[in-house]
Amino acid sequence: MLQIPRPTPTCTRFRTEIEMPCIKCGTQMRLASIEPHGQNFDLLTYRCVPCVSEESFLQAM
Structure with a gap:
């Protein structure tokens, strides 16, 4: 299985959305x-099922 690298986290999310x-x-x-x-900080990870x-994102607590 091909491993897709995770993007570098950035501090751009100001509130948690589903x-x-x-x-x-x-x-x-x-x-x-989360x-x-x-x-x-918390590390929030979002996944896209259609394009895998x-x-x-880093989020300040």
Whole structure:
């Protein structure tokens, strides 16, 4: 199976949403996980089922 690298997390998400548009295919991505990332941030990962891609964002707590 081909491994798709995860994008570099960016601090661009100001509030948590369950869905967001995929930048590759435009369909709605679903929030797949929220992981603690240090003491001040959470790492939010969204997955797109149709094009099998992921986007990750750092969110300040």
